[in-house]
Amino acid sequence: MDNRARRPAILITGANGEMGHGLIHALSQRNADVVAVDLHPLDESLQPLVRAHQAGDILDTQLMQRLVSKYEVTTIFHLAALLSTRSEFSPEIAHRVNVTGTLELLRLAHQQSTWSGVRTKFIFPSSIAAYGVAGKKDRLHPLKEHEYTEPTTMYGCNKVYCEHLGRYFAQYYQQLAAQPIKGGVDFRGIRFPGLISADTVPSGGTSDYGPEMIHAAAQGTPYACFVRPDTTIPFMAMPDGVKALLDLYSAPEEALTQRVYNINAFSCSAQDFYDEVQKHFPQAQVSFDPHLKRQAIVDSWPAEVNDGPARRDWGFSPTYTLASAFRDYLVPQISARYAP
Numbered sequence: 324m325d326n327r328a329r330r331p332a333i334l335i336t337g338a339n340g341e342m343g344h345g346l347i348h349a350l351s352q353r354n355a356d357v358v359a360v361d362l363h364p365l366d367e368s369l370q371p372l373v374r375a376h377q378a379g380d381i382l383d384t385q386l387m388q389r390l391v392s393k394y395e396v397t398t399i400f401h402l403a404a405l406l407s408t409r410s411e412f413s414p415e416i417a418h419r420v421n422v423t424g425t426l427e428l429l430r431l432a433h434q435q436s437t438w439s440g441v442r443t444k445f446i447f448p449s450s451i452a453a454y455g456v457a458g459k460k461d462r463l464h465p466l467k468e469h470e471y472t473e474p475t476t477m478y479g480c481n482k483v484y485c486e487h488l489g490r491y492f493a494q495y496y497q498q499l500a501a502q503p504i505k506g507g508v509d510f511r512g513i514r515f516p517g518l519i520s521a522d523t524v525p526s527g528g529t530s531d532y533g534p535e536m537i538h539a540a541a542q543g544t545p546y547a548c549f550v551r552p553d554t555t556i557p558f559m560a561m562p563d564g565v566k567a568l569l570d571l572y573s574a575p576e577e578a579l580t581q582r583v584y585n586i587n588a589f590s591c592s593a594q595d596f597y598d599e600v601q602k603h604f605p606q607a608q609v610s611f612d613p614h615l616k617r618q619a620i621v622d623s624w625p626a627e628v629n630d631g632p633a634r635r636d637w638g639f640s641p642t643y644t645l646a647s648a649f650r651d652y653l654v655p656q657i658s659a660r661y662a663p
């Protein structure tokens with residue numbers, strides 16, 4: 324395959340989602356050539372920031388092959404997924420999108436590398452949903468990556484399995500082939516905590532109560548939180564999440580001692596979250612009305628994770644604490660967004 328006919332580009336799937344918004348802005352500041360794919364047409368505000376955008380399904384192999392006939396894909400940020408709550412309503416569809424979709428993209432990454440002879444980077448956002456702590460939440464130390472990985476949701480199962488698939492493609496795919504493979508897939512995954520974005524309102528996740536609370540308070544609308552006040556999980560402000568994706572992407576492969584990394588910024592309870600909301604929006608009308616099944620899902624996730632390897636191997640270091648995320652990022656931007 325003659326690569327000179329194709330323009331090098333970074334492919335982002337699920338580009339129109341919460342994380343995609345932040346990532347496209349950050350990559351455009353680096354003058355990266357981005358090709359964006361999402362089921363829904365890319366937001367008009369993002370369109371000038373990318374080289375090309377395509378509305379379509381990642382499971383549509385013809386569409387994906389048409390894209391790689393035009394672009395030499397050097398890196399894939401594979402963000403497209405059905406999130407945790409939505410996946411429980413349609414587990415088979417979630418499996419198709421989250422697992423088959425990832426498998427197809429790993430194959431596409433491998434194909435790209437065999438054309439160019441260079442390893443294709445594959446950046447995969449996994450989640451704390453990969454854990455299942457089965458009633459032990461209050462008694463656990465901050466969890467390492469390999470501990471308690473028996474999730475209770477389809478989304479969590481999908482994430483753990485795709486981490487394994489990524490590791491397999493990076494190290495073992497076609498291991499019995501007669502000729503050594505040139506290139507291959509350089510898979511790198513991050514297990515994200517719940518993310519809070521000032522730009523977008525989340526949909527379909529089970530950590531959404533945090534961001535939903537602050538977006539509702541800024542709009543002056545009442546909010547019923549679907550978990551108990553003492554419910555604690557790790558969270559992170561979206562700019563730190565995007566920075567982590569780019570830091571892991573930029574790290575030299577030899578510095579990485581594992582393929583999947585935990586990261587954490589601050590663990591806080593729903594009550595802590597409410598206290599911050601109250602501090603900045605004293606008129607906020609928040610009640611707690613736990614949804615037993617969504618509560619059970621959040622209770623299966625750890626209160627804290629150990630992100631020592633990410634800090635050691637690629638210098639992960641979040642900027643925001645809970646207080647500074649509210650003061651310096653969320654409140655100013657969300658207030659401006661909903662200003663009359």
Ligand SMILES: NC(=O)c1ccc[n+]([C@@H]2O[C@H](COP(=O)([O-])OP(=O)(O)OC[C@H]3O[C@@H](n4cnc5c(N)ncnc54)[C@H](O)[C@@H]3O)[C@@H](O)[C@H]2O)c1
Pocket residue numbers: 336337338339340341342343360361362363379380381382401402403404405406420424448449450451514515516517518519525526527528530
């Ligand atoms: N937001 C969080 O708190 C969080 C936490 C941990 C991990 N993650 C992971 O990060 C990634 C991005 O999450 P997000 O918050 O931006 O989610 P999101 O729901 O905002 O965005 C996902 C995007 O994927 C698109 N999509 C879904 N199915 C598709 C398909 N078949 N083909 C093409 N596009 C499709 C959707 O249209 C959507 O725009 C996901 O893989 C998610 O699992 C998110």
